[in-house]
Amino acid sequence: MLRGWLLPGLFTTAGLLGAAGLFADGSTVGAVLVLPAFVAFAVVNSSLVFPPSLGAEEARRRSATDGRPVVYWRPGCRYCRRLRFTLGRDARRAHWVDIWRDPAAAAAVRAVADGNETVPTVVLADGRAQVNPDPEWVRGRL
Structure with a gap:
């Protein structure tokens, strides 16, 4: 942390x-x-500048309930910052998880990013994942 x-x-x-x-x-x-x-x-x-971070399990549970995507990020990441600022107020509609605070979140990112901790990684409620997605693609999923 x-x-x-x-x-x-x-x-x-x-x-x-x-x-x-x-x-x-x-x-x-x-x-x-x-x-x-x-x-x-x-x-x-x-x-x-990011919405409050959840734990990986809590974010997955909430995503399964409300269908909103889970965004895995880490402080200092310029691509995460770009995604956050491009989404503007819509960013609050996603569930944000800081991979430096939650080892389970880092493991979830490694599982979909070929063993790397590449962020932002967005996981949709149906389990599909996108590594470093276009902000407009994320906005469409919100």
Whole structure:
């Protein structure tokens, strides 16, 4: 779970150090611009921009009940972020599972991605899976 916060932590630390250096050099305006930019990068690369993550079993159970797809993802993945932002508000209609939080989810992804943990992987209620799908394909399944 902590590795999902490594990249956001690095962005925040870099922003703090950069802003502190600019402030020490007398560039208050530069410091005020740099820090929020790095914090924004940290937020975009964190799990905060994704819907709440479920466990793999809970997501499968809910998908079987309501027919919505399960999206396996991990923090820092640019393809997951692209899918999330392209779907917009529709993203909340899918069941999102962080593979770094749930070993069963990582195993489910490996089972459909030739042994790799390639995300995003979308699994439909009928069991069909698509690795790194086109966001419009996912939108059509929602």
